Amino acid sequence: DADVTQTPRNRITKTGKRIMLECSQTKGHDRMYWYRQDPGLGLRLIYYSFDVKDINKGEISDGYSVSRQAQAKFSLSLESAIPNQTALYFCATRGQGFDNTEAFFGQGTRLTVV
Amino acid sequence: GQSLEQPSEVTAVEGAIVQINCTYQTSGFYGLSWYQQHDGGAPTFLSYNALDGLEETGRFSSFLSRSDSYGYLLLQELQMKDSASYFCAGVSGGYQKVTFGTGTKLQVIP
Numbered sequence: 001d002a003d004v005t006q007t008p009r010n011r012i013t014k015t016g017k018r019i020m021l022e023c024s025q026t027k028g029h030d031r032m033y034w035y036r037q038d039p040g041l042g043l044r045l046i047y048y049s050f051d052v053k054d055i056n057k058g059e060i061s062d063g064y065s066v067s068r069q070a071q072a073k074f075s076l077s078l079e080s081a082i083p084n085q086t087a088l089y090f091c092a093t094r095g096q097g098f099d100n101t102e103a104f105f106g107q108g109t110r111l112t113v114v
Numbered sequence: 115g116q117s118l119e120q121p122s123e124v125t126a127v128e129g130a131i132v133q134i135n136c137t138y139q140t141s142g143f144y145g146l147s148w149y150q151q152h153d154g155g156a157p158t159f160l161s162y163n164a165l166d167g168l169e170e171t172g173r174f175s176s177f178l179s180r181s182d183s184y185g186y187l188l189l190q191e192l193q194m195k196d197s198a199s200y201f202c203a204g205v206s207g208g209y210q211k212v213t214f215g216t217g218t219k220l221q222v223i224p
Contacts, residue, residue, distance in 0.1 A: 040122065101159075105156035108156055
């Protein structure tokens with residue numbers, strides 16, 4: 001089983017619908033991140049969290065919300081999806097401490113808003 | 115804010131050496147990471163530089179100069195499987211925020 005699991009892997013939804021992307025991890029890491037990837041724009045940070053009580057906005061949080069239900073689970077919601085939120089979404093985790101520099105990514109969720 | 119700039123595309127010949135540059139503007143900067151991403155896949159970690167200088171890991175090396183806000187990834191003995199996108203990522207802030215560059219698509223040709 002993958003250390004970082006994203007569900008669903010692919011999703012097509014209609015404009016105006018609410019949708020949730022889920023991420024779970026078995027690495028025991030405290031830090032979790034949500035990114036979106038668009039061609040030519042790299043990975044842009046949406047939200048990040050360092051424990052269940054700590055949620056921080058990234059560069060492009062407008063139109064998104066998150067929930068850290070447990071240390072191992074971090075969900076991203078689009079309250080009212082719009083077509084320009086069509087993108088590839090990645091969840092990532094990192095361990096605690098300055099020595100834990102490697103981020104581990106899920107396989108991504110390809111979201112299409114029509 | 116934070117920004118990391120990279121060339122968008124690089125082409126190199128199999129067996130050769132290629133350098134991918136990254137310049138950054140990041141407040142509270144701690145270090146620079148590099149990630150590789152093949153088409154359709156997830157990014158995977160390559161290296162991290164917290165201090166100035168060169169870090170070597172097999173065919174890949176990464177360099178950081180804090181005074182110049184600059185780093186690079188050096189790939190030696192290029193193989194066809196190295197064709198991928200490469201991202202630099204700045205680690206910053208007390209919460210260890212990770213911000214990615216725009217990515218460089220490397221094409222290795224025979």
